[in-house]
Amino acid sequence: MANAPLLAATTAFIQRAPRMLIGADWVEACDGQTMPLHNPASGEQLCQVPRATVEDVERAVLAARRAFDDSPWSRTRPRERQNLLWKLAELMQRDAQMLAQLECLNNGKSAAVAQAMDVQLSIDFLRYMAGWATKIEGSSVEVSMPLMPDAQFHSFIRREAVGVVGAIVAWNFPLLLACWKLGPALATGCTVVLKPADETPLSALKLAELVQEAGYPDGVFNVVTGTGSIAGAALTRNPLVDKLTFTGSTAVGQQIGKIAMDSMTRVTLELGGKSPTIVMADADLASAAAGAASAIFFNQGQVCCAGSRLYVQRKHFDRVVADIADIANAMKLGNGLDPSVEMGPLISARQQERVARYIELGRSSGASIACGGEAFGPGYFVKPTVIADVGQQHPLVQEEIFGPVLVAIPFDDEADALRLANDSPYGLGASIWSNDLAAVHRMIPRIKSGSVWVNCHSALDPALPFGGYKMSGVGREMGHAAIEHYTELKSVLIKL
Numbered sequence: 001m002a003n004a005p006l007l008a009a010t011t012a013f014i015q016r017a018p019r020m021l022i023g024a025d026w027v028e029a030c031d032g033q034t035m036p037l038h039n040p041a042s043g044e045q046l047c048q049v050p051r052a053t054v055e056d057v058e059r060a061v062l063a064a065r066r067a068f069d070d071s072p073w074s075r076t077r078p079r080e081r082q083n084l085l086w087k088l089a090e091l092m093q094r095d096a097q098m099l100a101q102l103e104c105l106n107n108g109k110s111a112a113v114a115q116a117m118d119v120q121l122s123i124d125f126l127r128y129m130a131g132w133a134t135k136i137e138g139s140s141v142e143v144s145m146p147l148m149p150d151a152q153f154h155s156f157i158r159r160e161a162v163g164v165v166g167a168i169v170a171w172n173f174p175l176l177l178a179c180w181k182l183g184p185a186l187a188t189g190c191t192v193v194l195k196p197a198d199e200t201p202l203s204a205l206k207l208a209e210l211v212q213e214a215g216y217p218d219g220v221f222n223v224v225t226g227t228g229s230i231a232g233a234a235l236t237r238n239p240l241v242d243k244l245t246f247t248g249s250t251a252v253g254q255q256i257g258k259i260a261m262d263s264m265t266r267v268t269l270e271l272g273g274k275s276p277t278i279v280m281a282d283a284d285l286a287s288a289a290a291g292a293a294s295a296i297f298f299n300q301g302q303v304c305c306a307g308s309r310l311y312v313q314r315k316h317f318d319r320v321v322a323d324i325a326d327i328a329n330a331m332k333l334g335n336g337l338d339p340s341v342e343m344g345p346l347i348s349a350r351q352q353e354r355v356a357r358y359i360e361l362g363r364s365s366g367a368s369i370a371c372g373g374e375a376f377g378p379g380y381f382v383k384p385t386v387i388a389d390v391g392q393q394h395p396l397v398q399e400e401i402f403g404p405v406l407v408a409i410p411f412d413d414e415a416d417a418l419r420l421a422n423d424s425p426y427g428l429g430a431s432i433w434s435n436d437l438a439a440v441h442r443m444i445p446r447i448k449s450g451s452v453w454v455n456c457h458s459a460l461d462p463a464l465p466f467g468g469y470k471m472s473g474v475g476r477e478m479g480h481a482a483i484e485h486y487t488e489l490k491s492v493l494i495k496l
């Protein structure tokens, strides 16, 4: 099939070289520096965006600070916040195809899948958060105060917006990750400075246009495009930021966490993963194989909770691995604008090389490659790859590869499966494929991860908190939990 044509609006957006939004203004970097963006399907340059300086980040934080402290936004009622978020979701629905095309061009992912998944999940999540705006509650408590036995008190606990939020996100789901932070921030009355990933700022810049169109006051949402080492670091260290929320690698998350602790800035960290897919002997093997394939190959394996470690009960190991290899071999790779394409390129030449290095490491240490194993161009493609005959302590099993590479290991019984699944520094997600209800319920509490899926994988819903155990992070996104992370509690005691 041929590539679907781009909307005129998509082409125009890219051709006009989008700027950053700081306060009310669409601006260049103050020193005029730009950075190029590339289409991962071809390696060709798409456009240039501003490379924000430390001063640009300071201006954006100041705009967010003023909007939080002094603007009409600081006095908005819950109903207005609900209506504005709903309006923003409606505008995103109107422009869903354009947002999906921007994700495809900038990230390489399928435009059709981006529209159905990334964009729709973002819209659904903002609508879900619009509902929370009117349901943020404190509480009242009766106090004892034994040292003042004759006094009377009225005491209550307020839940207040945390303030200026510095949000830094990764490139694998650019729009969705931004909305996971924007939704609870705007529902609770915070203001935001977003630093999208260096590689993928386009959908965030389009989102900023829609935020303006929805009628948010100036400074409530600001976007600075730039590098992690300059713009990201400046946002992390800015004393006017009340809360940092970061989605990215564990290594950078650790740095940000340490900086946040020095200044006691509130922080949530959504980090890396190496999630197990566990196939028990009683599972429906065909659906387990299809599920395991999609758990690792969706989004080219560039998914924080991708099922990148496959554990299959020994007697069915060969069959399940062969079934997944068949699925992988049949996948069509290509440009995400072609609706028949099932797997696009990786984000960058750097990521392609990193994934290829891991595959080579497997080969050189005697692992068997059941399928795939090759990188090719033009563009940054890696064939969907399944690797067997590796030990549990091999880097392929212990480290996050962040590409379409599955490592498969057999296990003997339930205890063995749990031991292997938990033998990882990460703890983001896990799936169990089984119809043995008792076994499944025995296993769920023993798996050390923030999400456990049964007979499905990476299935997300706005109502379900998402986040990690262990090195996969601190805090949760989505669900009621997100509201808690964007608010502070204030205890009030009135002596009558």
Ligand code: NAD
Binding pocket: 168, 169, 170, 171, 172, 173, 177, 195, 196, 197, 198, 226, 227, 228, 229, 231, 232, 233, 236, 247, 248, 249, 250, 252, 253, 255, 256, 269, 270, 271, 272, 273, 303, 304, 305, 400, 402, 428, 467, 468, 472, 473
């Ligand atoms: P990364 O850590 O390199 O970059 C993430 C963001 O941090 C980017 O915007 C980058 O510019 C910025 N950054 C880099 N250095 C910085 C610094 N010193 N100070 C401040 N900001 C800095 O990660 P990546 O390669 O873009 O993303 C892939 C990683 O993200 C994977 O580990 C993946 O598992 C993780 N991820 C986690 C989740 C989750 O919800 N847990 C979701 C998506 C991706």
